[in-house]
Every structure is written in C-alpha cells, then in structure tokens.
Amino acid sequence: MSLPVSGRVWSGTLRPILLVPLLIALSGCAALRTDFAAVERDLARGDAEAALQRLGPLQDSRLNRPLYLMNRGMILRVAGDRAGSIAAFEEAKTRVGELQAVSLSETLAGWTLTETASSYVPPVHEHLMLHVYQMLNFLEQGDLDAARVEALQIDLGLRRVDPRDGEAPDGGDALARYLSGIVFEASREDSDALIAYRKAYHAYRRGGGSVPRDLQQSLVRLTDALELHDERDGYLAEFGIAAWTSQQDLRGRGQVVLLVHDGFAPRLRDESLLVPAPDSGHLIRVALPSLHRRPSGLAGASLGVNGIRHQAEVVERPADTMDRWLSRQMPLLISRAASRNVARYQFTRQVEQDNALLAVLLNVAGALADNADTRSWRTLPDRVWLARLFVEPGIHEVEVLLDGVAGAGGTRTHRISPGGLLVISEHWPGGGSGATAQPLRSRR
Amino acid sequence: MMRGVQGIAVMALALMLVGCATQVDRVGTEEVIDLTGRWNDTDSRLVSEEMVQDLLARGWIERHRGQTGEQPAVIVGQIRNLSHEHINTNTFIRDIERELINSGQVVFVAAGGERDAIREERTDQAVHARPDTANPPGAELGADYMLTGTINTITDTEGRTEVAYYQVDLALTSLRDNTRVWVGQKQIRKVIRRGLFRS
Numbered sequence: 307m308s309l310p311v312s313g314r315v316w317s318g319t320l321r322p323i324l325l326v327p328l329l330i331a332l333s334g335c336a337a338l339r340t341d342f343a344a345v346e347r348d349l350a351r352g353d354a355e356a357a358l359q360r361l362g363p364l365q366d367s368r369l370n371r372p373l374y375l376m377n378r379g380m381i382l383r384v385a386g387d388r389a390g391s392i393a394a395f396e397e398a399k400t401r402v403g404e405l406q407a408v409s410l411s412e413t414l415a416g417w418t419l420t421e422t423a424s425s426y427v428p429p430v431h432e433h434l435m436l437h438v439y440q441m442l443n444f445l446e447q448g449d450l451d452a453a454r455v456e457a458l459q460i461d462l463g464l465r466r467v468d469p470r471d472g473e474a475p476d477g478g479d480a481l482a483r484y485l486s487g488i489v490f491e492a493s494r495e496d497s498d499a500l501i502a503y504r505k506a507y508h509a510y511r512r513g514g515g516s517v518p519r520d521l522q523q524s525l526v527r528l529t530d531a532l533e534l535h536d537e538r539d540g541y542l543a544e545f546g547i548a549a550w551t552s553q554q555d556l557r558g559r560g561q562v563v564l565l566v567h568d569g570f571a572p573r574l575r576d577e578s579l580l581v582p583a584p585d586s587g588h589l590i591r592v593a594l595p596s597l598h599r600r601p602s603g604l605a606g607a608s609l610g611v612n613g614i615r616h617q618a619e620v621v622e623r624p625a626d627t628m629d630r631w632l633s634r635q636m637p638l639l640i641s642r643a644a645s646r647n648v649a650r651y652q653f654t655r656q657v658e659q660d661n662a663l664l665a666v667l668l669n670v671a672g673a674l675a676d677n678a679d680t681r682s683w684r685t686l687p688d689r690v691w692l693a694r695l696f697v698e699p700g701i702h703e704v705e706v707l708l709d710g711v712a713g714a715g716g717t718r719t720h721r722i723s724p725g726g727l728l729v730i731s732e733h734w735p736g737g738g739s740g741a742t743a744q745p746l747r748s749r750r
Numbered sequence: 751m752m753r754g755v756q757g758i759a760v761m762a763l764a765l766m767l768v769g770c771a772t773q774v775d776r777v778g779t780e781e782v783i784d785l786t787g788r789w790n791d792t793d794s795r796l797v798s799e800e801m802v803q804d805l806l807a808r809g810w811i812e813r814h815r816g817q818t819g820e821q822p823a824v825i826v827g828q829i830r831n832l833s834h835e836h837i838n839t840n841t842f843i844r845d846i847e848r849e850l851i852n853s854g855q856v857v858f859v860a861a862g863g864e865r866d867a868i869r870e871e872r873t874d875q876a877v878h879a880r881p882d883t884a885n886p887p888g889a890e891l892g893a894d895y896m897l898t899g900t901i902n903t904i905t906d907t908e909g910r911t912e913v914a915y916y917q918v919d920l921a922l923t924s925l926r927d928n929t930r931v932w933v934g935q936k937q938i939r940k941v942i943r944r945g946l947f948r949s
C-alpha cells in the first residue's frame with residue numbers, strides 16, 4: 307500500500323519535517339561514541355583488553371573504520387600481539403588508500419551540513435606514522451624484508467604527496483625517513499640508506515629541530531663509505547664531529563635500537579560559538595577544532611648495553627606536526643563553517659514562509675548538528691625517543707631506563723648476531739591520562 | 751538557486767545514509783580478477799608457470815643426467831621480497847614447487863622449516879613406531895641444486911595513474927660447486943588508473 311503524497315506537501319512541509327530527525331541523526335553520524343579518555347586510562351593501566359573493548363563501538367562505523375583500525379593496531383601492538391597489530395594496520399592502509407578518491411556527497415555535506423559527516427581520512431603525518439608503526443612491528447618480529455617494504459611505501463607515499471622532493475607538508479616525515487635509513491643500512495643497501503638519512507636530515511632542519519646525534523654520525527659514516535668526501539666534510543664541520551667509526555668497522559657488529567613512545571598525541575576539542583543573528587534571530591554556529599597537548603612529563607630515556615649507557619634523543623614530536631597541520635587547515639575549516647551557516651540560513655528562510663515553527667526547529671537542529679571534526683589518531687605518542695648502539699655479536703645484557711619513572715624499564719638478555727638489528731619499543735603512556743601509568747613493552 | 755542547494759543537501763544526506771550490502775560470488779581460480787593492481791594470485795601462478803617451463807626447457811637437466819645418471823634433486827631456498835608491496839612469497843614458492851614436482855623431471859627436496867618437522871617426526875618414530883615401520887635417520891636425499899630469487903618493483907606515478915613494474919629473478923645454483931646452471935627473469939607491467947571519485 308502506498309500513501310498518496312502530493313508534490314506540494316512533500317516540498318512544502320514533509321521534506322523539512324523529515325530533515326529535522328535526519329540532521330539530528332547526522333550530528334551523531336561520525337561522532338565518536340568511543341570514550342577515548344577511558345581507552346587511554348585503560349592503556350595507562352596496562353589493560354589493553356579493556357581498551358580494545360572500549361574501542362568496540364567504533365568498529366561498525368563505516369566513516370571511522372580507518373580510525374578504528376589504527377587505534378586497534380596500536381593497542382594490539384602495545385599488548386604484544388604483533389600479528390594482530392600487523393593485520394589491523396594493513397587493513398587500515400587499504401582503507402586509507404580507498405579514501406584517497408573524492409566523495410561528492412561527503413564533500414557537499416562538509417560545505418552545507420556538518421564537518422563530521424565525512425569518512426575519516428588520516429592526514430599525511432598520521433598516514434606516515436601508520437607505516438612507521440607497521441615497520442616497527444616487522445622489525446620487532448625480526449622481519450627486515452617486510453620492514454623494508456614499509457620503507458619503500460613511505461617513499462612512494464611521500465612522492466605522491468610531493469613529487470619533486472618527497473616531503474610531508476606539515477612534517478612528521480623525519481622519523482619515517484630516519485627509520486627507513488636504519489632499515490636500508492641493516493639490509494646492506496648503503497646508498498639507499500644515505501638517501502633516506504639525507505631526507506631525514508632535511509626534514510629535521512625543515513621542522514626547526516636539532517638533528518639527532520646518531521643521524522649525524524650515520525650521515526658522516528655513509529658519505530665516507532661511499533667516498534662522498536665533500537659532503538662528509540660538510541657534515542663534519544656542521545656537526546662538529548672529530549672522529550667516527552667507519553662503515554667497514556661496523557660491518558661485523560650488530561645493533562640495538564631503542565624507541566620510547568612517550569605519552570599520547572594531543573587531542574582535538576570542539577570550540578563552538580553559537581550566537582543568534584542580530585537582525586533575523588537565526589542561530590549562527592561556528593564550530594572549529596582546537597589542539598590540546600598532553601605532555602607525559604618524561605624527562606629522558608637511555609639504553610644500556612653491558613653497562614655502557616647511551617642517552618636517547620627525541621626524534622619525532624607528533625604534537626608539533628599536528629599543530630602545523632591544524633594551522634594549515636584552519637582557513638579551509640573557517641570557509642566551510644561560513645558556508646554551512648549561509649546554507650542553513652537560506653534553507654530556514656525558505657521554510658519560514660510555509661511554517662515558522664518548523665523553520666525554528668530546522669535552524670536549531672541544523673546548528674546543533676554542526677560540529678567540529680575532532681577525530682584524530684589519539685593513541686599515537688606525544689613524542690618518540692630513540693637511542694642506537696652498535697655492539698659486538700654475542701649475548702648482551704640490554705638495559706632500558708626511563709628517567710624519573712620508578713619501576714620503568716628493565717634488563718633483558720639478548721643474542722645479537724653479526725649484522726643483526728634488535729629493536730626494542732617501550733610505550734610510556736605517562737600520567738596525563740588520569741591513571742597510574744605502567745610502562746608497556748613490545749620488543750623483538 | 752536555493753532549491754538547488756536544498757536538493758543537493760538532501761541528495762548528500764541520502765547518499766550518506768545508503769548502506770552497502772555484502773555480496774559474495776564464487777569464481778573459478780583461473781579467472782583473472784584485478785581489484786587493486788597489486789601483486790595477486792594470478793601473477794604468482796603465471797610467473798611460476800612460465801619460469802618453471804623455462805627452467806625445465808634448458809639443458810642443465812640433461813647435463814646432470816649425463817654426469818650422474820640420475821634425476822637432479824632440487825630444493826627451493828629463499829625468495830626475497832624486495833618490492834614495495836607485502837607479497838606472500840610462500841604462495842609463490844608453493845606454486846613453483848607444484849610446477850617442478852608435476853613436471854616429473856626433477857626430484858624435489860623439502861625445504862628448511864618442513865624438514866625440521868619431518869626430522870622431529872622421524873625422531874618420534876624411533877621411539878614410538880614399530881621397528882619394521884620406523885624410518886631411520888641419515889637417509890635423506892641431499893639436494894643437488896638450490897633455487898633462489900628476488901621479487902623487485904619499480905613504480906612511477908603521475909597524478910592518479912601509476913605504473914608498477916614487477917621483476918622476478920630466479921637462479922638455480924649447484925650446491926656442489928656454487929655454479930649457476932640457470933638464471934630466469936620474468937617481468938609484469940601494470941598500469942593502475944585510480945578513480946577520482948568514490949561513493
């Protein structure tokens with residue numbers, strides 16, 4: 307049975323009435339029904355199982371599938387389930403790849419309805435970190451070839467973003483390039499390693515940060531090995547290096563790399579302004595995201611092998627990258643916010659002619675549905691520290707220390723093979739999440 | 751003008767709320783399906799078939815028979831994935847093994863991991879099996895040749911078009927004196943054009 311609905315009724319009253327619940331539904335369409343603060347607290351307590359369960363509601367959200375997979379991959383990784391983490395990150399990469407194409411409906415909704423009605427497409431720096439953590443998963447598993455695949459994918463991805471120089475627009479490529487260099491060097495591909503180290507060096511310089519000491523040494527060592535003497539001398543002068551160990555001398559040794567994933571990335575908050583228009587009384591809402599940092603307070607970290615201590619350095623600051631990314635996005639976000647208000651105003655003005663009450667309802671619902679997009683990869687760290695040591699092959703006592711954190715770190719015995727690469731990751735969630743933090747370790 | 755904007759907004763809403771039902775179709779394993787343009791089962795099968803055909807058509811088998819009077823025993827060693835994709839080299843190795851065994855021209859020896867499991871079973875047999883049925887240790891067939899190789903890629907991207915060039919290099923090396931008795935190469939070139947729009 308079909309109900310007779312005249313064109314007049316549909317265009318005059320029924321359509322706006324239907325739009326009210328639609329707008330209200332839309333306001334929650336991509337909203338994160340997951341309590342991320344609780345996920346972080348669970349992780350800080352070392353309860354990855356509970357964190358995964360809390361992430362559950364995000365699982366069935368078509369728009370947030372990549373976000374779910376990236377967070378799931380990170381939680382599984384922290385919990386030591388590398389196979390699960392690798393599977394989640396691989397699926398995330400596939401989904402993100404599919405989202406590179408433009409959705410007309412989502413784009414239109416972004417300009418006319420709300421910011422949160424679109425699929426979550428990770429920005430370049432998150433996409434890079436997806437590869438970095440997948441690379442670390444493989445390295446911790448001892449699968450150097452698979453880690454090398456990630457290094458190649460990082461390069462390919464950056465060349466798509468910036469065909470000329472392969473640089474990330476807001477940064478975040480320094481660690482990706484640096485780790486790629488370590489992977490190429492461990493694979494005995496010195497020229498590829500040098501290219502990756504050079505790109506890491508330029509990324510650090512571009513970001514205004516200092517170049518890590520190990521990267522300085524690596525640049526000198528490889529330019530020397532490849533007989534690029536002018537370039538080597540340039541680095542020696544710039545970094546003030548007087549002596550270095552040659553590539554030849556390091557060939558038979560193994561290496562230990564420590565990465566400390568410190569705290570949680572900043573969160574985005576919805577900063578909304580809701581005011582009535584002075585002349586018409588229509589509600590105007592401008593909803594924009596703002597960045598809130600959550601430093602963990604970790605003072606430092608170090609790697610010790612057979613009693614010889616080596617201080618780790620901060621090699622990536624996702625918080626700074628996110629800050630630059632948000633600043634770059636802001637003009638577009640403001641334009642879209644203005645466009646949505648114009649669309650809402652015109653629409654309610656038209657409905658007003660037929661039904662004043664409905665117009666008010668639509669105006670309120672439309673304004674409430676207009677939210678800032680506060681989605682981001684929240685389980686990323688605030689900072690990443692790195693220390694690297696070359697050691698003679700054999701069995702070694704490897705010690706990890708987090709400065710000022712009682713009970714953190716520890717000592718374990720590892721066998722290092724000639725030319726082997728041992729990667730150790732320590733996740734320090736920090737005290738900012740509101741729970742008593744436990745260091746979480748995933749290592750090869 | 752306003753009706754247009756209104757219509758577009760309604761359309762955008764409707765499109766977003768449309769769900770996609772899952773549909774599964776069974777297809778033959780011989781059917782070529784390229785979804786993403788990445789290395790897939792068809793590439794693995796075609797490359798292994800063609801390379802093994804080339805391997806078996808060369809003179810090294812006859813030379814080996816002439817020297818020893820026996821069929822050559824081959825083992826598959828490491829095939830390294832040096833491409834920009836995570837390729838499951840195990841399926842590729844299985845495809846090669848199948849083609850070699852089914853040719854009937856070579857004897858095939860189990861590789862590393864499998865060998866350990868077989869040895870474990872043999873040790874178990876020594877304890878638990880009836881003596882007349884237990885297989886003693888020390889009777890394994892040593893391989894005469896080892897097949898090793900790499901999968902490499904070169905990619906080039908312009909806008910939404912990507913050209914992926916896969917090169918598979920295989921080499922058969924004599925375990926007696928390290929001489930290469932066969933080197934084979936197969937290339938696949940794929941042009942992937944990515945759509946500008948999605949639903």
